[in-house]
Amino acid sequence: MNMLLSRRNLMLALAASGTVPLVSARAAIPATSRTLCYIGGYNKHAPPGGAGNGQGIAVFEMNRQTGGLIPVTTYMDIASPSFITMSADSRFLYALSEIDDFNASHDGSVTAFSIDPVSGELSRLNAVSSGGAVPAHLSVHHSGRYVLVANYVGGSVGVLPIRADGSLGEPTDVVHNTGPRMPERAEDNPPGNYAVSDHSGSHVHMVASDPSGRFVLACDAGLDRVYVWALDIATGKLHPAATPFINLIPGSAPRHFAFSNDGKIVYILCEQDSKVVVASFDPRTGALTPVQKVSTVTSYFQGSTLAAEILLSPNGRFVYASNRLGDSLAVFRVSPRDGTLTLVDEVWMHADYGRAMMFDPSGTFLYCANQRSDSVTSFRINQETGALDFTWHFTAVGSPTTFAFLQI
Numbered sequence: 001m002n003m004l005l006s007r008r009n010l011m012l013a014l015a016a017s018g019t020v021p022l023v024s025a026r027a028a029i030p031a032t033s034r035t036l037c038y039i040g041g042y043n044k045h046a047p048p049g050g051a052g053n054g055q056g057i058a059v060f061e062m063n064r065q066t067g068g069l070i071p072v073t074t075y076m077d078i079a080s081p082s083f084i085t086m087s088a089d090s091r092f093l094y095a096l097s098e099i100d101d102f103n104a105s106h107d108g109s110v111t112a113f114s115i116d117p118v119s120g121e122l123s124r125l126n127a128v129s130s131g132g133a134v135p136a137h138l139s140v141h142h143s144g145r146y147v148l149v150a151n152y153v154g155g156s157v158g159v160l161p162i163r164a165d166g167s168l169g170e171p172t173d174v175v176h177n178t179g180p181r182m183p184e185r186a187e188d189n190p191p192g193n194y195a196v197s198d199h200s201g202s203h204v205h206m207v208a209s210d211p212s213g214r215f216v217l218a219c220d221a222g223l224d225r226v227y228v229w230a231l232d233i234a235t236g237k238l239h240p241a242a243t244p245f246i247n248l249i250p251g252s253a254p255r256h257f258a259f260s261n262d263g264k265i266v267y268i269l270c271e272q273d274s275k276v277v278v279a280s281f282d283p284r285t286g287a288l289t290p291v292q293k294v295s296t297v298t299s300y301f302q303g304s305t306l307a308a309e310i311l312l313s314p315n316g317r318f319v320y321a322s323n324r325l326g327d328s329l330a331v332f333r334v335s336p337r338d339g340t341l342t343l344v345d346e347v348w349m350h351a352d353y354g355r356a357m358m359f360d361p362s363g364t365f366l367y368c369a370n371q372r373s374d375s376v377t378s379f380r381i382n383q384e385t386g387a388l389d390f391t392w393h394f395t396a397v398g399s400p401t402t403f404a405f406l407q408i
Contacts, residue, residue, distance in 0.1 A: 009021060034404045035062040036120045036359060037069055038084060039369065039376065040095060042399040045242040047100050047134060047153075052399025057081050057095060057121070060373040060395065062116045062405070067365040069380040069395040075122055078111055082401045083137050087144060090406055091115055092166035093122060094140065096145050100133040110149055110160060112168045120408050125167040131158025131174035137256075139205040139404040142213030143233055145174070149217060155202030156335030157218050157227075159236045172236025177202040179223040186251035186273035190297055195304040195325055197221055197253035205271075206256045211263035215241060221253040221271055227278075228286040241286035248290075256309055263318040265339035268312035269296070269321055276310065276321060276332070278340055296321045296330040301346070305356055308355045314363040318386035322354045322368065329354065329368065329379075331386050347388045349379050358403035365391070369400035376400055 020268055026091025056076040060278060081095040093113045094151035108130040116139040130138075132154020139148050140162075145244040147168060149158040156176045161169040184196035203222030209215065209231070218227045225245040229238035240375035242380040248254050259266055259281070266288060267388035268277040278292035283304045296307050305326035312334075319332040319341055331345040354377075358367050366379045366388060379388035 006181065030113065031233070032110060033310050034408065035064060036060065036072070036408065037360075037367070038093065038404045038406070039063050039397050040081035040084045040096070040370070040402045041371065041397065042080050042082055042401060046082075046098055050080070050134075050373070052080070052117070054398035054400065057084065057122070058397055063363075064362070064394065067360070067391045069376065069378075077124070080241060081111075082136075084402050084404045085139055086115070086404050086406065087140050087162075087166070089144075091117070091406060092125075092162075092169075092212060094138060096130060096138050096149060097127075098134055098136060100153060101269050102127075103129055105129070107131065107135050107154070108151060110135070110138060110147060110168060112166055114166055115406065118408065120406055124163065126159060126252070128168045128170055129158075130154075131136065131160075133172040136204070139208040141231065142209045142211065145233060146231070146236055147185040147297070148207045148209070148216060150204040150207040152203050152205060155204060155220075157196065157216070157224065158206055158209050159231070159238060161236055173238050173313060175238050176227070177204065177220050177223055177225070177227065179225065181208070182222065182224050183251040184272075186249050186253075186270070186384055188249060188252070188275065189273050190295065190303070190305060191305045192302040193273070193304050194221070194273065195306050197251070197306070199224070199251065199253070200362060204256075208257075210281065210283065210286075211259055212283055214283070217257065217408060219254040219257055219268065221255050224248050224252055225267060226254055226257070226288060230286065231300070243285070244286045246288045246290070249275075255307065258312045258319065260312065267310055267312065267319055267341070269307050271307050274305050274307040274323055279384035291338075294341050294343060295329065295334070296323055296343070297326055298343065298346050301326060306326060308323055309357045311357050311359065313386065314359060315383065320366060322349070322357055324353045324355060327354060328353060328371070329357070329366075331388060333386060337381055345387065350390055351375050351394070354401050356400070358405065361405050361407050367403060369397070369403065371399050371401055373402070374398050
């Protein structure tokens with residue numbers, strides 16, 4: 001079928017129904033797609049110092065055999081979607097805009113999209129305040145009733161209610177963190193690490209619920225803490241857990257975390273000293289207890305590095321972490337006995353400043369968004385050893401920082 005004609009028919013049908021899709025750079029997503037990859041990043045609308053080469057949310061079709069990504073379309077009517085996520089039922093996509101000029105309060109924003117279940121086409125629903133300036137991360141709460149937002153410059157966590165049609169309401173709660181000023185560097189840095197993290201105040205970098213949905217955790221890279229709240233599902237309010245936070249190494253800048261499959265272990269990635277803190281998690285009280293700390297770089301590495309992303313493999317046997325300035329991916333083996341980690345490999349990203357990572361839906365490939373080299377690279381995963389084999393696929397994307405996959 002002629003793609004332009006298909007696009008025209010789709011537009012006419014949507015116009016008749018009162019739903020208008022975003023302006024895109026290419027034709028509509030073909031209905032024959034099987035696995036789609038949505039990639040966001042920085043564009044010219046980011047705050048000073050954060051602008052990038054991206055256009056919006058770029059969509060690709062994945063080759064399931066090779067891991068290659070084929071460009072399909074780009075949704076351009078959104079400012080710096082540096083983190084995106086989908087609802088559990090894949091009906092909606094939520095994208096933050098890492099900006100500080102959405103409203104008079106200098107907040108960032110979160111935009112809701114509906115996803116066509118046949119074509120993967122995105123249609124904009126609405127956009128609301130994120131509850132603070134320059135949001136850096138968002139997630140859908142386990143209940144499916146709220147989007148949780150980490151406002152980096154705002155130093156806050158926002159709770160946004162999800163309406164029946166997938167659109168978002170204004171924040172039901174915004175929690176601001178406070179604490180003492182922390183050093184720019186940690187005492188346990190890798191040798192020769194000159195990189196610093198911003199410790200001028202609270203900088204919340206990730207927020208997500210535990211697997212049960214009872215608790216909400218947030219990494220505050222500015223205060224060197226991991227916070228824990230209980231979420232009241234009925235009201236959308238956050239209440240401090242019995243132990244409201246744990247302190248990590250001063251200057252270490254906890255950035256992202258990943259839960260074990262049983263929800264009893266949390267792997268906390270610290271940006272500045274490139275360490276993973278393994279902590280036990282009590283699903284009854286929300287208490288975190290650190291039990292191990294391990295480097296994301298080998299003893300041979302010397303120089304500046306800032307860790308960025310951490311993922312647990314779908315089979316729960318391996319943990320992967322990205323090192324931006326070191327341009328490497330750390331591969332850890334998970335102990336089946338106690339969940340502790342052993343660094344088994346450090347793999348070159350084949351690009352510059354690899355930031356976000358994501359598995360494809362089958363868990364066969366690992367993708368890395370390389371912000372400064374405007375590319376995505378991919379690796380085939382050895383399911384037995386966790387080893388990463390570079391596919392030699394380079395996908396051009398302006399300033400990529402985030403992924404979401406959809407099977408249709």
